[in-house]
Amino acid sequence: MNIYVLLKRTFDTEERITISGGRINEDGAEFIINPYDEYAVEEAIQVRDEHGGEVTVVTVGGEDAEKQLRTALAMGADKAVLINIEDDLDVTDQYTTAKIIATYLGDKEPDLILAGNVAIDNGTGQVGPRVADLLGIPYITTITDLKIDGDKVTVVKDVEGDEETIETTLPLLVTAQQGLNEPRYPSLPGIMKAKKKPLDELELDDLDLDEDDVEAKTKTIEVFLPPAKSAGKVLEGELDDQVKELVSLLHNEAKVI
Amino acid sequence: MGRKVLVLAELKDNKLRNVSFEAIAAAKTIAEGGEVVSLLLGESVESLANELVQYGADRVVVVEDEKLAQYSSDGFSQAVLAVVEEEDPEAIVFGHTALGKDLSPKVASKLDAGLVSDVVDVEVTGGNVVFTRPIYSGKAFEKKIVTDGLIFVTVRPNNIPALEKDESRTGDVSKVDVEIKDLRTIIKEVVKKTSEGVDLSEAKVVVAGGRGLKSAEGFKLLDELAEVLGGAVGASRGACDAGYCDYSLQIGQTGKVVTPDLYIAVGISGAIQHLAGMSNSKVIVAINKDPEANIFKIADYGIVGDLFEVVPKLTEELKKLKVNA
Ligand SMILES: Cc1cc2nc3c(=O)[nH]c(=O)nc-3n(C[C@H](O)[C@H](O)[C@H](O)COP(=O)(O)OP(=O)(O)OC[C@H]3O[C@@H](n4cnc5c(N)ncnc54)[C@H](O)[C@@H]3O)c2cc1C
Ligand SMILES: Cc1cc2nc3c(=O)[nH]c(=O)nc-3n(C[C@H](O)[C@H](O)[C@H](O)COP(=O)(O)OP(=O)(O)OC[C@H]3O[C@@H](n4cnc5c(N)ncnc54)[C@H](O)[C@@H]3O)c2cc1C
Numbered sequence: 001m002n003i004y005v006l007l008k009r010t011f012d013t014e015e016r017i018t019i020s021g022g023r024i025n026e027d028g029a030e031f032i033i034n035p036y037d038e039y040a041v042e043e044a045i046q047v048r049d050e051h052g053g054e055v056t057v058v059t060v061g062g063e064d065a066e067k068q069l070r071t072a073l074a075m076g077a078d079k080a081v082l083i084n085i086e087d088d089l090d091v092t093d094q095y096t097t098a099k100i101i102a103t104y105l106g107d108k109e110p111d112l113i114l115a116g117n118v119a120i121d122n123g124t125g126q127v128g129p130r131v132a133d134l135l136g137i138p139y140i141t142t143i144t145d146l147k148i149d150g151d152k153v154t155v156v157k158d159v160e161g162d163e164e165t166i167e168t169t170l171p172l173l174v175t176a177q178q179g180l181n182e183p184r185y186p187s188l189p190g191i192m193k194a195k196k197k198p199l200d201e202l203e204l205d206d207l208d209l210d211e212d213d214v215e216a217k218t219k220t221i222e223v224f225l226p227p228a229k230s231a232g233k234v235l236e237g238e239l240d241d242q243v244k245e246l247v248s249l250l251h252n253e254a255k256v257i
Numbered sequence: 258m259g260r261k262v263l264v265l266a267e268l269k270d271n272k273l274r275n276v277s278f279e280a281i282a283a284a285k286t287i288a289e290g291g292e293v294v295s296l297l298l299g300e301s302v303e304s305l306a307n308e309l310v311q312y313g314a315d316r317v318v319v320v321e322d323e324k325l326a327q328y329s330s331d332g333f334s335q336a337v338l339a340v341v342e343e344e345d346p347e348a349i350v351f352g353h354t355a356l357g358k359d360l361s362p363k364v365a366s367k368l369d370a371g372l373v374s375d376v377v378d379v380e381v382t383g384g385n386v387v388f389t390r391p392i393y394s395g396k397a398f399e400k401k402i403v404t405d406g407l408i409f410v411t412v413r414p415n416n417i418p419a420l421e422k423d424e425s426r427t428g429d430v431s432k433v434d435v436e437i438k439d440l441r442t443i444i445k446e447v448v449k450k451t452s453e454g455v456d457l458s459e460a461k462v463v464v465a466g467g468r469g470l471k472s473a474e475g476f477k478l479l480d481e482l483a484e485v486l487g488g489a490v491g492a493s494r495g496a497c498d499a500g501y502c503d504y505s506l507q508i509g510q511t512g513k514v515v516t517p518d519l520y521i522a523v524g525i526s527g528a529i530q531h532l533a534g535m536s537n538s539k540v541i542v543a544i545n546k547d548p549e550a551n552i553f554k555i556a557d558y559g560i561v562g563d564l565f566e567v568v569p570k571l572t573e574e575l576k577k578l579k580v581n582a
Contacts, residue, residue, distance in 0.1 A: 013394035014529050024397060094362070095371050120510065120533075121393055124374035129330070129362035138441035139330065141359045154445075160355045160458070160513060161505025165446040178494075178511040179504075215405070217371025221387070222400040232541075234548070234559040242560050243570045246542065247578055249558055254540045256462075256519040257486060257575070 001053030001148075002108065005044045006101060006115040006127065007072055009065040010034040013120050019223055033068045036116030038075075038183040039176035043146060044114050045076040046181065051148060053111070054078045058104065060097050062086035066199065073194035074186030080199040088204045093216040094122075098130030100214055103207045105135060113173040117142045125175070132173035140166055142177040259291025260408070263346040265337065266297045266309055266317075267356055273305055275459045276352035276412065278312040278419035283412050284350045285313055285420065286379045287386050294318060294344060298336050300326035303430065310428035313420040317430045318344070324437040327447075328356050331440045334363050339435040341368065348386075348408035354458070357411045370407040377416040377516075377537070394510060394533035414458045415516040416537070450505040455489035457506065462488025463517045465508055465535070468495035469524015469545065469564055476501040478568050479523060485575045491515065491535075493525045509534035524564045527552030544568065 012030040019025060033041070044055045055077040059065045062084060069080035083100055085092065105113070113135075115128035125141065132139035144163070145156035148170070157164045158177045186194070204211065233249075235242040250257045262284040266277040277295075284293045295314035297306055299321065306317040320336045337360070341349070349364070351357035353375045365372035377398075378389035388401045388410055403409075457463065464483040470476045476496065483490045491513070492506040508515055510533040520538035525531060527543070527550055535541070536555055543556035544567050553559045560567050 011393065013396060013533075017393050017396040019397070024393065093371060095365075098362075098366065118510075123392060123394070124362075124372070125358050126362040126365070126372055126374060129359065130366045133363045133366035139363075140442060142355070158504075161450050161503065161507065163448040163450065164444050165448075166442050166444050168442040217403060217405045218373055218401050219404045220399045220401055223392070223397060224399075225397050229555065229557070232543075232553060232556040232559055234553065234561060239560075239562055239566060240570065242562070243567065243574050246558055246560060246571065247574045250519065250540070250542070251578060254519075254557065256540045257578070 001047065001051045001111045003044045003048055003053055003055045004105060004108070004110045004113045005037065005040045005055060005057045005072070005077065006113065006131065007037045007041065007057050007059050007068065008034040008116065008119050009059060009061055009068040010119055010121045017225065019225060023223060031064065031068070033071060034116050034119045036118060036120075036176050036178070039178065039180045040114035040116055041072045041075055041077060042181045042183040043176060044112075047112065047146070047148060056081060058101060059083065060085060060100050069199055070194050071186060073197045073199070074190040075184055076190060079197060082199065082201045083207070084201055084203055088211055089214070091216045091219060092214075093218045094124055094126035094130060095217045096214045098127050098134060100204070100207065100209065101127070102131050102134035103209055104202070105131070111170045112148075115173065115175045117175040117177050128173055128175040135173075137171045137173055138168050139173040139175070140168065141175040143174045144177050144179040146174060146180070259289050260287060260347040261292045261294065261344065262288045262348040262350060263341065263344055264293060264295045264314065265349075265351045265357070266295050266305075267352050267354060268299060268302065268305070269456065273308055274352065274354070274456070275419065276354060276414040277309065279414065279417045280350045280352050280412050281309065281313045282420050283376070283379045283410070283417045284348070286381060287348045287350070287408060289381060291347070292316065294346065296320070296337065296340055298325045298333060303432065306430040310426050311422050311424055313426075314428060316428050319430060319432045320435050321432065322435065322437045324440065327444050329440050329442055329444070330360055330363050331442065332437045333360050334367065335437050336435045337364050338367055340433060343433065349410075351411045353411035353413045361409070361411050365409050368407055368409070370409050371403050371405065373401045373403065373410045376410045376412045379410075379417065391537070394529050395536045413514060413516070450503050455487075457489045457491055457508070458513045458515055460489035460515070461517050462486040462519045463491045463508070463515050463535070463538070464488055464521045464523065465491035465493065465525060466496050466501070466523045467493040467525030468499055470496060470501055473501045475565070478565070482521070482568055482572045482575070485572055485579060486519070488517070488519070493528075493531050495525070522552050522556070523568060525552055526550050527555065
């Protein structure tokens with residue numbers, strides 16, 4: 001089976017966020033594989049181990065994303081592709097990213113594409129469904145279970161807590177929700193092997209794309225932090241009095257009850 | 258002047274969801290005096306159209322088909338695209354719900370359009386329609402504009418206030434026939450886990466419990482507290498994983514995103530993935546025995562103590578308030 005994983009390198013949002021020069025300050029910040037994409041990588045490896053085939057991990061980004069791609073290779077993916085747009089594009093959006101990925105995948109005849117349900121930094125969840133649409137294949141988002149039997153696929157989809165069991169066929173794109181699996185940690189031998197696995201680097205030129213073909217349709221004009229919350233009030237004294245005070249504050253000061 | 262805006266209405270248990278009315282309010286701002294057309298899809302839904310008018314839609318287009326009884330991206334996108342073709346709107350608004358998140362990227366892709374997802378505020382300044390949306394798990398915000406073509410956005414529930422319902426408003430309701438075909442994904446079974454009662458993502462008060470509640474039995478403490486407050490019960494991932502409650506109650510990055518007036522976090526530590534789902538709440542109360550717990554960093558009011566003592570007392574005190582009111 002010809003399996004692709006869409007992997008995004010993301011800012012670790014557990015980190016403290018600061019802004020400099022109108023942008024999120026990335027200096028010294030920790031970057032990770034988008035957590036939902038780890039589920040996608042894990043699932044891809046499991047599907048390959050069961051049904052045979054090859055797992056290719058694809059990232060649109062810059063040179064720095066090599067690290068996350070190597071990690072996916074160390075987990076067990078077979079090949080990685082970095083579509084490096086650093087030099088070509090300043091402004092990109094989900095339209096851009098999806099079009100680049102779909103162009104790359106256009107002649108690859110994927111059977112199964114796995115993406116994350118959402119990227120934790122930009123957080124739109126658009127890229128997966130957009131890529132599926134551009135490739136003309138069906139998609140199912142936020143899945144928590146995947147079973148493949150020949151061309152027939154059965155998935156469980158999380159819909160705001162309800163569970164839908166859905167049948168469809170390959171080729172297919174799915175996006176991973178938490179609960180799909182427990183991503184493995186790269187093993188030491190895995191890390192050694194990953195160094196020798198192929199990591200190809202492409203640019204827009206290699207895909208016969210011009211900057212104009214993928215020009216973003218939206219633009220960020222400002223980034224800001226929420227107004228600093230004045231330190232919350234931790235109540236003191238006898239518990240009974242604290243509870244009375246809380247009710248009074250909610251009623252008279254915050255006026256929410 | 259003014260823009261024509263198409264707004265997708267959304268149903269839950271055969272009733273219009275609040276977010277549909279909020280989306281109409283957002284559409285009014287975007288329209289700048291232009292026409293707001295609401296789109297209603299389903300098997301037999303025409304009778305609901307009037308309520309959309311009462312909440313501010315100028316007109317409603319209804320597409321009825323048995324294949325639209327359940328959501329599918331193929332079926333719904335065919336209906337939306339047929340109406341877009343006929344109406345030729347300059348802007349489209351969906352709710353940022355499970356349905357809206359799943360459908361909007363496909364429709365945007367088909368229309369070769371950009372899409373601004375998860376919008377919490379809309380304003381018109383200097384001729385631009387500017388959208389505010391949370392980024393970095395809610396730790397920051399960005400303002401976005403559409404630079405090319407159609408304006409297409411999804412709005413986060415409970416952030417943009419709906420307009421006052423006006424029962425005297427009238428508007429045209431028309432039906433459009435669309436041939437829905439070639440559904441490639443078929444829903445075989447739906448296991449409903451969401452409880453009846455207040456819809457968590459639209460509740461004005463949410464009482465949420467975490468691993469600190471220790472058991473499913475303990476978790477029931479929250480039911481009574483939520484009841485006096487007329488609110489809904491939610492949970493952290495920790496509580497769901499431990500089996501104290503159902504996953505449908507989960508709040509956070511992988512669960513529901515809520516923005517109530519009052520959020521009471523009970524025995525929840527405040528992990529970033531949890532905060533991503535509730536940090537925009539207007540007033541946050543934390544009850545936790547650990548004074549260092551992260552949840553206190555974003556709480557407006559905190560009680561450091563044993564929740565098994567605090568919650569019953571709080572419930573009692575609120576009952577008194579209710580009796581006196
Ligand atoms: C050089 C550069 C410049 C940028 N400039 C801007 C800018 O000006 N404004 C702006 O808003 N954003 C900018 N970005 C970010 C980028 O446009 C978006 O983050 C990207 O389009 C993904 O959108 P998202 O975060 O909403 O992902 P989502 O749609 O939430 O991601 C869902 C899933 O899609 C897949 N996916 C997403 N992105 C990628 C990717 N890059 N490669 C492979 N798979 C992916 C993953 O599986 C992910 O889990 C820039 C990025 C780069 C590298
Ligand atoms: C990709 C990913 C996605 C995730 N998505 C989500 C999500 O959507 N939502 C979510 O919630 N989490 C999510 N998580 C999990 C998250 O990281 C935390 O593990 C989880 O939120 C912890 O739940 P908790 O606060 O209930 O448990 P804990 O962190 O164990 O906290 C329990 C708290 O209860 C307090 N406590 C204990 N006993 C008492 C008592 N008697 N009285 C008062 N206080 C007491 C403790 O002091 C502690 O602070 C996600 C994680 C990952 C990796």
